[in-house]
Amino acid sequence: MNPLKIVMLQSRHFTDRIFNEAHLSRIRQFGELIVNDSVGNPTPERAAELAEGADMIITSWGCPPLDAQVLDRCPKLGIALHAAGTVKPIVSPALQERGIRVGTANEALARGVAETALGLAIVSLKNMWQLARNTREGEWDKQRERVRELYEVTVGVIGAGLSGRHLIKLLQAFEVRVLVYDPFVNEAAIAGMGAEKVELDALLSGSDVVSIHAPSIPETERMMNARTLGLMKEDAILINTARGSLVDEEALVAELRKGRLWACLDVTDPEPPCADHPFRSLPNVTLLPHIAGAENNGLRRIGAYIATEVERYAVGKPLQGEVDVTQLFRLA
Template sequence: MKPLKIAMLQSKHFTDRIFTPAHRERIGRFGTLTINEIEGNPSPSLAAELAEDADVVITSWGCPPLDAAILDRCPKLGLVLHAAGTVKPILSPEIPARGIRIGTANEALARGVAETALGLAIVSLKNMWQLSRNTREGEWDKQRERVRELYEVTVGIIGAGLSGRHLIRLLRQFEVRVLVSDPFVSDEEIGAMGAVKADLDTLLLSSDVVSIHAPSIPETDRMMNARTLGLMKDDAILINTARGSLIDENALVAELRKGRLWACLDVTHPEPPDAGHPFRSLPNVTLLPHIAGAENNGLQRIGAYIADEVERYAGGTPLQGEVDVSQLYRLA
């Protein structure tokens, strides 16, 4: 392939956090690289100027939708690589209409989400949150009897997308039963992953740990509600690293006030929750500020992933994170 003109549209803030000098050097080997050196989210006019005559455009958080006004400035554009998660914020109907391919770094983010969910499961089963509080207050053995291991328990995974699948792979290292609820994935495919497909109700009734990895789409809005939360086992652990909209938060507060469950919430709706929200004060909630995907050095995994994708594109090999826009309705 001839040398490519590659343009990074995202603000300097995100470029510096995601792409190391080594990543930029790798990308630049395949042509010329134009980088946005301005802090702050790029305006549509700046994005159009940066994308002028580009063959490949790289975007990230804060970039505007790539509409006709921008795409008219880069008629040779063949690929958009989104150095973030969902492509929905930068997607416009013009991209598929013009035959432009689009890819995302969702896979890189999904690894961090799955690793975080695994860590939360281990620490919560061990009752470390409460034991740490007890020891700070002068206790030592109080509530040790509530400690459980990630051994011969059932882990329920709601959603077998990228993060859900990676969590299944991680759980292969443990002697646990894994149930998966996902209407878009067959029994055979889930079985090949080493898990068992189950309907949502069966999963909730059976699982000691429930980890949510479903996309935020109309069908999943408040899927964890008074009825479904009520199915969960006493002393079960609910982990949400997906989207806050998947949980009816009033219903979850009501269940948590019974003392039956422990919730680990990396996401809420909205974010952040109000200062007086019960999630901030209930003793059986672990509330995190949306850190599961990638933070600090973890963001550089995205940079490496995008550099790999540029190399694949330049070499004419299949992309790993290409998005089928026709399936976007069921993707995160």
């Protein structure tokens, strides 16, 4: 195997947060590693300069598209590995035209998203948000009767992509029924996960917990709207760790004001919501600052994942996170 020239384009800020020295040492085993030491996000010009002669490029948040300006400087480039989620910000027509492979750490992020969704489901069913408030105010038993367990309830998972699949896997440890809506995944595949494939309306009307894991594409824009939210059961819990654009926020606010639902929102549209947005004051909303995927020590999971992908590529093994860029229209 010839040594590779491997270039990290992201700012030093993201490199230091994602990769520890062990990850970098694993990558260096396969060639020369060039790390961008600049503090701010790289400009297209800086990215092109860094990419000179690269066999492999590693990107992350804040990197510009890998367009002709960058790719002309690295004619031997074989692959771009994205140490983040969606590759849409870095993919360009030039990348596709030149047949350069693309990989993502979406699987590493998806695990964090699924784990967060599971935690929100457990805590919300237990009514812990309200009980903690009541207990601080001296009410020991108030609303204890609203506590439910993650047992013999129905969980609806919208989207059986990476995070949805991992949530389904985690739910196999519980005695619950799992319904899945995903038009791109067939019934047999979903049954193999231990779940049932249903249409969206059936999932919403039959689930005690609804967790959104669908991609942000034109077909999913505001899929949770006045009609679909109205199908949800009384006292159901809506969890959104996907994208804010999937929810019609005005319609959700209207349902929340009726007291019918509890919403756990890690994402909104836009982010953050304005200072006087009802999500900030309604008592039946748990509002989080987009932390589901990876934060702090969780970012190291991305570093480990990318180091493994470098190893797999260098020795000719299939990648775990390779992306078919022709299918971006259906990906998150």
